Amino acid sequence: MIVRDTLGAAALAAALLVPPPAAAADAARGASLAAPCAACHGADGNSTTPLVPSLAGQPPVFLTLQMVLFREGIRAVPAMNAAMEGITDRDVEDLAAHYAALPPHTDPPHADQPERDAAKAARGAALSVQHRCGVCHLPGYTGQNQMPRLAGQREDFLLHTMQDYQAQRRTGTDTTMNAALYGLSGQDLADLAHYLAIQR
């Protein structure tokens, strides 16, 4: 078990006596912290690394929550647990503001993405309506609050993530996604991943 002060006693006392200015997340500062992230997530936040997600254009609340869950060891991805170890809340919020402000790629998406498959995309589109993905992730799949942007995400990462939710290897900030994917076949997940990855 790890023990530490959330805030040192002195810092807390000072904070109570002299409230700091309202801390608005600082995207420019976040950019200066993002250099180590670029190797995997892409210099512009659009990943060209297999199974590593693009972060550009993600909702800042989603990014913030996931970084905290990595830091706390609640979401287990060893590379990210290590990268986020000991990160401050301020750094988390500034990094989130930075990536949220970056534009997600438009066509062509990624050189190593699979070819477009019209039949797969059509099946994925029908599944998305049936399972109401656009209710929480919004009709354009741009995401909101704790719910990520799906449009243009790497297809391999989308499939991997849905498989993890379905197998209960991952939960979000609630269990909605585990339930939403209940009963879908492997082919269904692949069709959905393809359809969502080619949205813009």
Place this chain on the structure above:
Amino acid sequence: MPPTPSMRRAFCAALFVSMAAPALAQAPVPAWAQGREGSGMAPNLAPHAPRLTVTPPDQVPVDKLRVPAGFKVELWAHGAPGARMMAVGDRGTVFVGSRVIGRVYAITDEGGQRRVRTIAQGLTQPNGIAFKDGALTVIAINRVLRWEGIEGKLDSPGAPVEMTAAFGLPTEEHHGWKFASFGPDGRLYTNVGVPCNVCEFDRDRFALLVSFNADGSGRRIEARGIRNSVGFDFHPVTRELWATNNGRDWAGNDVPEDTLHRVRRAGEDHGFPFCVGTWPDPAVPARACSEFEQPAAMLGPHTAALGMRFYRGNGFGAAYENQIFIARRGSWNRETKSGFDVVVAKLDAQGRVTAVEPFLTGFLDANAGTFHGRPVDLQQMPDGSLLVADEQMGAIYRISRQ
């Protein structure tokens, strides 16, 4: 919206009827799809995002909060993201559990300032927090842990005693977070929520209030048919167990209501999934609601009535002695937000609830449809003041008489 095939499937399964797709009707229905038919509710309702980073004190909107004349409310502690259920140690330490962030906090008063320590991290929704005989018991979804002599080692609590196997609680994540409290009989009480919105389930395993000997032996069902209780306490005089309960989602904006339950005898059936009071749930087979114990009070639709505590003694005046303070975290599954406050259930001499009155308000901006906090639990301090945990702000407020 016309029903989709998956919605029809959910409907069939919810009715326990096999119609067009017998194989599918055998399978559990996705929780999000259960019992959604016919309510007419906006389909885009979704849980509110939590905040898991520190909210600076100047952003905690304590100035918006309102209490009755003669009381005041102040910010007592902050910097405890996701703060939920509280327990008070013998030396005055306030232990605070959480859900998503997986932490347990210990808050102490040092020279009039509060110090927040994180004493455990990485747990799966450690919402159950109970203190007795110097020991802190924490119930996470999949674990029961106990730190003996915790207040003497807050800076280095060390490894807890692992009591998970002794208690043998279900580990389902959906509604699997626990509330915990030691009763006046020395037993450890907790809840077992139902792992769905509304569904068929084993009524001896889920939707229960249960108690155990402190070592995890001697499980006893205190009440069944209670869908998801995340708050209970024992009447200071009668020692009866009283509990809040969360009604199900997607049945309508105004049905069912969250409820307050009085448990007169161990083992009583309070009706879930069949009835909430006199309301028979159309998603399940019909049973006469008169078969079941009736709620002591209705607490409003989708208000998320969670932590509740009897106020002991006359520190708040005679009007509040042995009355129940209830934190209502606030709705998500309702087109117009409800809850986001602390109410008082007023009891008469026979233990009948005569009124449910607002006590702490101001978290909700009804016109804008926005909220400034989510109260989840209460604790009475030795000096008679009342602490309120705000999960959204990671803050603890203190209410006292002026």
